[in-house]
Amino acid sequence: MTRGPWSFASGVAGDLRITSGSALTELATASEGVPAGTAGFASTRALTEVLTSWQERLGSVRDESSRLKSSLLAAAKEFGEQEVRTEQSFGAVRRK
Secondary structure: OOOOHHHHHHHHHHHHHHHHHHHHHHHHHHOOOHHHHOOOOOHHHHHHHHHHHHHHHHHHHHHHHHHHHHHHHHHHHHHHHHHHHHHHHHHHHHHO
């Protein structure tokens, strides 16, 4: 496998997956007790909507990052293998 841009991008996508997963956990922990602690306030509904929205967004980022990591890693492998084949074919030409 190459250590080029496709591998690098795959690593970044993996890091983003981990970070967004951690953010989801932190968000859940930070929001524990908010509904009970804000019961009766007009802002409770808005807080719940915002929380749900961020959970959905971060979940989407996590899921898409995971998918991208796999795809980018596959591209890195394919391009890396193609690069090796290309180098080998040029090597054969140079030896003639």
